[in-house]
Amino acid sequence: MSPANGDAQTTNANMKIKVTVWRQAGPNAQGAFKDYDLDDISPEMSFLEMLDTLNEMLNDRGEEPVAFDHDCREGICGSCGMMIDGVPHGPERGTATCQLHMRKFSSGAHIKIEPFRASSFPINKDLSVDRSAFDRIIESGGYISAPTGTAPDANLIPIPKGVADVSMDAAQCIGCGACVAACPNGAAQLFTSAKLAHLNLMPQGQAERWDRTVNMVDTMESYFGSCTNHGECEAACPKEISIDFIALMNKDFVKAQLKQRRLAGQLFP
Amino acid sequence: MTLDSKIPDGPIADKWDNHKFDVKLVNPANKRKFTVIVVGTGLAGASAAASLAELGYDVKIISFHDSPRRAHSIAAQGGINAAKNYKNDGDSVHRLFYDTVKGGDFRAREANVHRLAQVSVNIIDQCAAQGVPFAREYGGMLDNRSFGGAQVSRTFYARGQTGQQLLLGAYQAMMRVVGLGMAELYNRTEMLELVVKDGVACGVVCRNLVSGEVFSLAGHAVVVASGGYGNAFYLSTNAMQSNVTAAWRAHKQGAYFANPCYTQIHPTCIPASDDFQSKLTLMSESLRNDGRIWVPKDSNDARPAHQIPEEDRDYYLERRYPAFGNLVPRDIASRAAKREVDAGRGVGPQKNGVYLDFGAAIDRLGEDVIRDRYDNLFEMYDRITDENPYKMPMRIYPAVHYTMGGLWVDYNLMSNLPGLYVLGEANFSDHGANRLGASALMQGLADGYFVLPYTIGDYLAPLLGKPIVTTSDPAFKAAETKVSEGSKQLLSINGTRSVDDIHRELGKVIWDNCGMARTEQSLTKAISEIPAIRDEFWTNVRVLGSNESMNQSLEKAGRVADFLEFGELMCRDALHRNESCGGHFREEYQTEEGEALRDDENFAYVGAWEWKGVGSDPALHKEQLTFDNVHLATRSYK
Numbered sequence: 083m084s085p086a087n088g089d090a091q092t093t094n095a096n097m098k099i100k101v102t103v104w105r106q107a108g109p110n111a112q113g114a115f116k117d118y119d120l121d122d123i124s125p126e127m128s129f130l131e132m133l134d135t136l137n138e139m140l141n142d143r144g145e146e147p148v149a150f151d152h153d154c155r156e157g158i159c160g161s162c163g164m165m166i167d168g169v170p171h172g173p174e175r176g177t178a179t180c181q182l183h184m185r186k187f188s189s190g191a192h193i194k195i196e197p198f199r200a201s202s203f204p205i206n207k208d209l210s211v212d213r214s215a216f217d218r219i220i221e222s223g224g225y226i227s228a229p230t231g232t233a234p235d236a237n238l239i240p241i242p243k244g245v246a247d248v249s250m251d252a253a254q255c256i257g258c259g260a261c262v263a264a265c266p267n268g269a270a271q272l273f274t275s276a277k278l279a280h281l282n283l284m285p286q287g288q289a290e291r292w293d294r295t296v297n298m299v300d301t302m303e304s305y306f307g308s309c310t311n312h313g314e315c316e317a318a319c320p321k322e323i324s325i326d327f328i329a330l331m332n333k334d335f336v337k338a339q340l341k342q343r344r345l346a347g348q349l350f351p
Numbered sequence: 352m353t354l355d356s357k358i359p360d361g362p363i364a365d366k367w368d369n370h371k372f373d374v375k376l377v378n379p380a381n382k383r384k385f386t387v388i389v390v391g392t393g394l395a396g397a398s399a400a401a402s403l404a405e406l407g408y409d410v411k412i413i414s415f416h417d418s419p420r421r422a423h424s425i426a427a428q429g430g431i432n433a434a435k436n437y438k439n440d441g442d443s444v445h446r447l448f449y450d451t452v453k454g455g456d457f458r459a460r461e462a463n464v465h466r467l468a469q470v471s472v473n474i475i476d477q478c479a480a481q482g483v484p485f486a487r488e489y490g491g492m493l494d495n496r497s498f499g500g501a502q503v504s505r506t507f508y509a510r511g512q513t514g515q516q517l518l519l520g521a522y523q524a525m526m527r528v529v530g531l532g533m534a535e536l537y538n539r540t541e542m543l544e545l546v547v548k549d550g551v552a553c554g555v556v557c558r559n560l561v562s563g564e565v566f567s568l569a570g571h572a573v574v575v576a577s578g579g580y581g582n583a584f585y586l587s588t589n590a591m592q593s594n595v596t597a598a599w600r601a602h603k604q605g606a607y608f609a610n611p612c613y614t615q616i617h618p619t620c621i622p623a624s625d626d627f628q629s630k631l632t633l634m635s636e637s638l639r640n641d642g643r644i645w646v647p648k649d650s651n652d653a654r655p656a657h658q659i660p661e662e663d664r665d666y667y668l669e670r671r672y673p674a675f676g677n678l679v680p681r682d683i684a685s686r687a688a689k690r691e692v693d694a695g696r697g698v699g700p701q702k703n704g705v706y707l708d709f710g711a712a713i714d715r716l717g718e719d720v721i722r723d724r725y726d727n728l729f730e731m732y733d734r735i736t737d738e739n740p741y742k743m744p745m746r747i748y749p750a751v752h753y754t755m756g757g758l759w760v761d762y763n764l765m766s767n768l769p770g771l772y773v774l775g776e777a778n779f780s781d782h783g784a785n786r787l788g789a790s791a792l793m794q795g796l797a798d799g800y801f802v803l804p805y806t807i808g809d810y811l812a813p814l815l816g817k818p819i820v821t822t823s824d825p826a827f828k829a830a831e832t833k834v835s836e837g838s839k840q841l842l843s844i845n846g847t848r849s850v851d852d853i854h855r856e857l858g859k860v861i862w863d864n865c866g867m868a869r870t871e872q873s874l875t876k877a878i879s880e881i882p883a884i885r886d887e888f889w890t891n892v893r894v895l896g897s898n899e900s901m902n903q904s905l906e907k908a909g910r911v912a913d914f915l916e917f918g919e920l921m922c923r924d925a926l927h928r929n930e931s932c933g934g935h936f937r938e939e940y941q942t943e944e945g946e947a948l949r950d951d952e953n954f955a956y957v958g959a960w961e962w963k964g965v966g967s968d969p970a971l972h973k974e975q976l977t978f979d980n981v982h983l984a985t986r987s988y989k
Contacts, residue, residue: 107900108900108901109561124625124627126624126625127627128629128735130629131627131628131629134627134629134851135627137849138849138851138852141849141893141895141904142849144895145895146895146896146904147895147896147903147904149901149902149903151417152591153416153421153423153590153591153592154421154423154425154426154590154591155590155591155629155630155632156426156632156633156731157731157734158425158426158512158514158515159421159422159423159425159426159590160418160420160421161416161417161421174734176730177734181731181734181735183734183735183737185737206561206901207561207900207901210417210901212417212561213417213418214417214418214538216418217418217419217420217526217529217536217538220420220522220523220526221526221527221529221530222530224523224526225481225482225523225524225526225527226480226481226482226523227527228477228480228481228524229402229405229524230398230401230402230405230477230524230800230801230804231473231477232480233473233476233477233479233480233481234476234480235476236435236475236476236478236479236480236485236493237437237492237493239479240487240490240491240492241487241491242487242489242491243487243488243489243491246484246485246486246487247487249482249484250484250509250510250516253484253509253516253519254512254515256515257418257420257421280482280484281482284482284484286479286480286481286482287482
């Protein structure tokens with residue numbers, strides 16, 4: 083018997099669905115939607131396992147499989163993400179594509195699948211996009227400079243539990259890009275503010291707080307659109323990160339402008 | 352060739368300090384003259400890349416992910432061990448060392464393990480300074496919990512996302528040096544060949560996964576931190592892209608592969624539901640702190656869990672191991688679950704799981720406390736199974752999770768190939784035959800932050816002023832050709848079966864014959880079956896698309912091709928090791944009570960295999976292990 087490799091039969095009735103998928107051969111190729119019928123989809127499948135099934139079928143009939151990013155399939159690596167019926171990660175709130183299951187759809191469903199849409203996320207192929215602009219934001223200041231070896235004892239800096247908890251709420255961001263894809267402006271405020279809140283709330287993060295804020299916001303603005311408070315980002319976020327963090331970022335950004343001038347000697351403290 | 356582990360002299364507690372003084376240093380101004388290539392950006396790779404760049408080395412970082420933050424370390428849930436003794440409960444460096452050697456069933460190198468325990472305290476300091484949001488007590492101090500197999504509370508955690516937060520800390524440190532121009536990042540780039548000239552590692556050949564371009568990077572040293580090989584089983588808790596390729600290709604260039612049969616089966620995963628299952632999901636072992644594991648006493652008991660009264664339940668771990676109860680080490684918990692399921696007492700629609708029940712903990716502590724501790728795990732379980740673990744017990748079953756074996760390294764973490772370093776799960780060094788919970792994160796970060804930055808200088812210092820092998824050297828050109836030809840060959844077979852289909856077949860053979868329990872017969876069977884699957888792959892696989900664009904089937908095909916060779920070595924290693932130890936359980940070698948029976952007389956060694964070609968028997972090299980500080984004993988968790 084080998085339960086983990088599963089020989090068992092499904093008990094639930096399988097579903098018939100139609101998917102309409104964006105196919106694009108490369109970054110500069112012309113793309114188009116294509117329809118595929120799938121007759122034997124188990125409701126226990128994850129959405130990505132449904133795509134695996136589609137790809138097996140395509141491979142069998144000599145068509146190139148659909149490219150899509152995925153890795154951990156546990157909702158934590160942030161690799162996966164696509165527009166499912168126009169919504170990043172699909173209909174289930176607080177759920178990444180890999181954790182979405184087909185039982186959330188009904189048999190006969192027609193599902194439209196597109197890559198995350200944002201000009202700052204160029205398409206690599208099919209459903210795979212290039213999100214390296216997020217890495218550029220992090221490298222511009224999304225860290226606490228603590229070169230290896232410089233750290234004092236970890237308990238030297240007590241951090242009130244409440245602060246650590248809120249900081250952790252923000253730090254949970256998986257960097258999937260759903261917030262950008264959901265935003266009518268293609269803004270990355272939720273991603274950026276989550277990292278800023280994580281670090282700016284921590285006592286360890288104070289030394290670089292103001293520079294970090296200005297640098298990350300500047301970098302963000304060079305790649306992404308502007309926030310006009312639609313709130314779509316929060317609704318799409320698989321980790322349900324709150325847009326309150328955007329308010330914190332905005333406050334810190336304004337303060338940082340003044341602090342910087344003070345530091346530069348342009349204002350009296 | 353004899354394996355020189357280069358373990359420093361002196362008492363165990365002084366070895367690392369003495370060694371740090373003895374190793375050669377590279378002058379700060381000279382560090383920039385040395386190029387180090389880091390392959391992989393998990394905890395080990397990212398922490399090494401950041402630390403080496405901070406020291407001033409010229410660092411090139413390779414990650415096959417779209418962003419280095421996606422490395423699979425991110426999925427680790429439970430926590431990270433450190434001998435801080437913040438709980439005043441009797442922990443110490445020596446105790447962590449002792450527990451790790453014992454937990455590894457006396458198949459780890461004492462000196463390495465002691466060093467790991469020593470630097471564990473620095474890791475927590477380092478991570479806290481980086482802003483890792485560890486769980487805190489109300490007074491603001493760091494919180495700890497006890498974790499699988501430990502009788503002290505030494506595990507630091509960040510909700511159920513410790514790996515994520517530690518990795519983001521290392522990733523951010525690494526992106527900082529990338530942003531400052533102190534390191535160069537190649538994302539969506541896969542290492543496909545290690546370049547070795549005159550027996551020395553001198554660079555890598557890579558493929559850009561978006562454009563298909565094949566190119567070389569030359570360096571003074573290559574650091575492979577590419578993770579473990581659990582996906583040889585097809586189904587595992589590893590991420591879909593986790594693979595053995597970087598390590599295996601280094602092996603085929605001469606690096607020895609040590610103890611590949613040591614694979615850890617994690618006791619708390621969600622049981623598989625069907626053939627389409629693409630991977631298994633782990634539920635953190637921390638759940639065992641508050642959850643009680645049981646099965647119905649009667650294998651025909653069809654009642655739902657909550658209707659089964661206490662007297663009809665068998666809390667088999669608590670019964671068999673009263674001292675450790677539900678917290679016995681992973682290998683023991685896994686085999687115990689297998690025993691129950693094999694005996695027909697499994698639960699769930701496929702009868703392929705055991706219950707992990709929080710009812711008692713919720714009654715005792717209240718649902719809020721449990722929610723606070725495990726909510727994200729409970730949610731994840733609910734999403735996958737459509738069952739609410741606050742109301743009914745979880746169903747769990749063991750799954751392949753971590754691999755203790757890996758490329759052989761000496762005390763400096765250098766492989767037998769000069770210039771090739773191996774870090775984290777990709778090496779074999781610290782966990783012996785079984786890894787304790789919350790020790791993987793510790794080892795990855797120890798290697799990257801606090802070991803390699805010291806030991807690499809010893810190798811590099813004498814190379815000052817000597818020219819490096821450039822990428823125009825014939826050795827690089829030959830390796831590039833090999834990579835390009837390899838892709839072309841895979842694309843030209845155009846058979847009838849998909850890569851996944853063949854991978855699934857391989858995984859089933861390995862799981863059935865070299866899984867939680869192995870026998871001479873099953874292993875001999877696997878060794879005879881794997882070459883046939885390999886032949887099937889090379890004659891009948893279908894990989895569509897081109898090499899000159901993003902091609903995920905092609906990427907996967909290359910990795911599965913390596914698993915098809917590696918899987919055989921794993922079985923050969925398991926067959927040669929005529930004993931049971933930790934994650935390697937040979938049914939022929941067990942006590943009357945069904946516990947692992949080691950043979951210290953004949954097998955207290957590291958088995959390091961040398962590649963001799965496809966289909967040829969590999970050569971075994973042995974590194975004898977000595978236990979001067981922790982006395983060889985039979986593990987007992989009763």
